[in-house]
Amino acid sequence: MTHHNKTLGEFIINKQSEFKYSSGELSRLINSIRLAGKIVNHEVNKAGLVDILGNAGGANIQGEDQQKLDVYANEVFINTLINREIVCGIASEEEDDFIVIEGRNGKNDNKYVVLIDPLDGSSNIDVNVSVGTIFSVYRRVTPEGTPVTIEDFLQPGNKQVAAGYIIYGTSTMIVYTTGHGVNGFTLNPAIGTYYLSHPNMIFPDTGQIYSVNEGNYVHFPQGVKDYIKYCQQEEGDRPYTSRYIGSLVSDFHRNMIKGGIYIYPNTAKDPEGKLRLLYECNPMAFIAEQAGAKASNGVKRIMDIQPTELHQRVPFFCGSKNMVEKAEAFMQNA
Ligand code: AHM
Ligand code: MG
Numbered sequence: 001m002t003h004h005n006k007t008l009g010e011f012i013i014n015k016q017s018e019f020k021y022s023s024g025e026l027s028r029l030i031n032s033i034r035l036a037g038k039i040v041n042h043e044v045n046k047a048g049l050v051d052i053l054g055n056a057g058g059a060n061i062q063g064e065d066q067q068k069l070d071v072y073a074n075e076v077f078i079n080t081l082i083n084r085e086i087v088c089g090i091a092s093e094e095e096d097d098f099i100v101i102e103g104r105n106g107k108n109d110n111k112y113v114v115l116i117d118p119l120d121g122s123s124n125i126d127v128n129v130s131v132g133t134i135f136s137v138y139r140r141v142t143p144e145g146t147p148v149t150i151e152d153f154l155q156p157g158n159k160q161v162a163a164g165y166i167i168y169g170t171s172t173m174i175v176y177t178t179g180h181g182v183n184g185f186t187l188n189p190a191i192g193t194y195y196l197s198h199p200n201m202i203f204p205d206t207g208q209i210y211s212v213n214e215g216n217y218v219h220f221p222q223g224v225k226d227y228i229k230y231c232q233q234e235e236g237d238r239p240y241t242s243r244y245i246g247s248l249v250s251d252f253h254r255n256m257i258k259g260g261i262y263i264y265p266n267t268a269k270d271p272e273g274k275l276r277l278l279y280e281c282n283p284m285a286f287i288a289e290q291a292g293a294k295a296s297n298g299v300k301r302i303m304d305i306q307p308t309e310l311h312q313r314v315p316f317f318c319g320s321k322n323m324v325e326k327a328e329a330f331m332q333n334a
Pocket of ligand 2: 093117119120121280
């Protein structure tokens with residue numbers, strides 16, 4: 001018997017009525033992202049073959065080394081979205097400031113802004129380990145037809161209308177939500193089509209994997225130290241397994257499938273944590289919650305934080321509901 005797996009294109013057409021303010025605009029937006037994802041995927045996969053590795057010479061606003069592929073991915077996503085006039089503004093982890101997109105006639109009637117981390121975990125590219133793209137979509141709050149302002153980007157995560165990631169792994173996948181659960185699609189590179197491979201993804205309520213950069217242990221807050229010791233204790237289903245790739249999308253993706261918790265706390269070196277609220281934590285939090293999991297800064301829900309700046313960082317505890325609640329309890333009692 002032949003079995004036809006739904007493609008992402010077919011899925012989007014079927015689901016369009018579920019999209020908020022359904023005018024097809026959000027569907028077209030997701031389409032552009034999946035297209036840009038294919039282009040970046042092609043480049044990431046041949047990274048080992050061509051002399052494209054190494055520093056581009058510049059550093060991004062956070063002062064970290066920027067790899068050439070980061071720059072490339074940033075350009076592909078931004079150009080794809082600009083050329084198709086599909087959004088009215090873009091903010092990228094790789095850009096100092098947000099980008100206002102004017103329409104061809106100087107007027108842009110699109111209602112969505114996109115925030116994107118074009119290539120997260122890029123220090124892993126040199127060593128052939130999975131990296132990812134993370135994106136987040138909001139409806140603008142300023143009037144349509146006028147240039148976007150910072151206000152359109154500084155919205156709390158609970159206002160997201162869509163979020164997702166692309167994982168450039170052993171297979172390339174796009175996983176996203178528009179607020180009606182989470183679905184995962186796997187790219188068949190031979191024909192360039194994504195197939196619905198993971199319908200209705202559910203984060204297990206509990207798990208046995210904890211993912212944290214334990215090298216920073218001495219700098220962790222006491223609550224995180226205590227939680228790590230708890231994970232390592234021999235009792236019941238513990239000790240847990242430690243798994244840390246250092247590539248947020250990959251660590252998150254594994255934990256969503258197997259059950260687990262990801263933690264990037266504030267440390268002595270990074271008093272606000274390392275990860276960015278707008279480009280990394282909010283989109284992952286939206287996906288996590290839509291899959292039945294939790295995302296917290298250790299004290300409160302990530303998606304309820306009112307952002308004050310584009311490149312804001314935040315401590316991040318994300319994963320299986322019971323595990324995040326346990327970690328929060330340790331934070332509270334420390
Ligand atoms: P980046 O945006 O500079 O790539 O940094 C984000 C990455 C995440 O993917 C990963 O989870 C984390 O940084 C790893 O940080 P560390 O190497 O400090 O453990
Ligand atoms: Mg990043």
